[in-house]
Amino acid sequence: MKRYGNSRFNHDKYRAKQRYHERKTSGFRCSHCKRFVPINDRMGTANRNHCNWCLWSKHVDEVKGDRRSHCSGGMGPIGLTFKHEGHGKVGEIMLIHLCSVCQKISINRIARDDQEQKIVAAFKSSLRLESSVKVRLEKAGIYLLSKADEGELSTQLFGIS
Secondary structure, eight states, rough: OOOOOOHHHHHHHHHHHHHHHHHHTEEETTTTOOEEEEOTTTOTTTTTTBBBBOOOOOOOOOOOOOOOOOOOEEEEEEOOOOOOOOOEEEEEEEEEETTTTTOEEEEEEOOTOOOOHHHHHHHHHTTTTOOHHHHHHHHTTTTOOGGHHHHHHHHHHHOOO
16 A cells, blocks of 8 residues: 655545545445445435444544544444434434544434444443443433434334434
């Protein structure tokens, strides 16, 4: 693999090369489970940044969508939230990721081809999260789904409550 060093220019050049390769192959290889992850406009995954099998992501953004992070650590799914729609409305399901290197927290939309059982597993494991992580989420204004939200989660995932 070609090394580009730590300069901003070289990092941007490397990222541009990665994005070109992703567009050319219509996907990317997951850095966690190593499976090929398709990117598809018709399925609503054109801006996908997580694996549809293991739900892991890669820390590539400093600010949402900028692809300028130098960290590039693996971001594991630690829980779920709902997109804030305002006025008490419940929005779509969002994944909460935590970077394994720098501990940054981010949220991402789920995609139609994400594995439902993995989404449910992320929800169940979030019920056992450490209190320090829950406090960080609360301070960041991210609502972590609780047992009370299980019905809405089932409705959105499976169409049943």
